Amino acid sequence: MMLRTRSFLKVIILFLYLGWAGSLHAQKPDLKISNASVRKEVIAVIEGQLNAFRIHDLDKAFSYASRSLQSHLPQAVFMTVTKQNYPEIWSNKSADFGLVKDNQLRSSIQVRVVSEDGSNASYDYDLSYEHGVWKIEGILRHQQKKTPGA
Numbered sequence: 001m002m003l004r005t006r007s008f009l010k011v012i013i014l015f016l017y018l019g020w021a022g023s024l025h026a027q028k029p030d031l032k033i034s035n036a037s038v039r040k041e042v043i044a045v046i047e048g049q050l051n052a053f054r055i056h057d058l059d060k061a062f063s064y065a066s067r068s069l070q071s072h073l074p075q076a077v078f079m080t081v082t083k084q085n086y087p088e089i090w091s092n093k094s095a096d097f098g099l100v101k102d103n104q105l106r107s108s109i110q111v112r113v114v115s116e117d118g119s120n121a122s123y124d125y126d127l128s129y130e131h132g133v134w135k136i137e138g139i140l141r142h143q144q145k146k147t148p149g150a
Helices: 002-026 036-054 058-063 067-072 075-085
Strands: 092-102 106-115 120-130 133-141
Touching: 036 058, 036 092, 036 106, 036 120, 036 133, 058 075, 067 075, 067 133
Parallel strands: none
Antiparallel strands: 092 106, 106 120, 120 133
């Protein structure tokens, strides 16, 4: 019974996390193309977290999450959700970064992440500006487009 309760709680937390990321993604109408300095800062945060996952420094990976995200998603659950639902991020090899947009408080960027096994996926990263640094607020995976007849 305890195992079933834990599994249920993990599923609820996962939906809260995905809903949190999705709701942030929907609230970005006032973002403008970022200047070079903001672009560099945002990419550095995402690269830092991806590198932390690459070397399995889970404390460091979690440190790139916003305070809000950390308060809603305990570190152990954050790691489980990432490992199970974002495999390209968990075992990433490289990333390509798209256009960064921001309004000085929030920013967004699309990132294509390539995993060690060569698979890849695109993600929308939403970040918030907290105490002079950008923090990852949420990640939303792009759905793969289905090809006709497949």
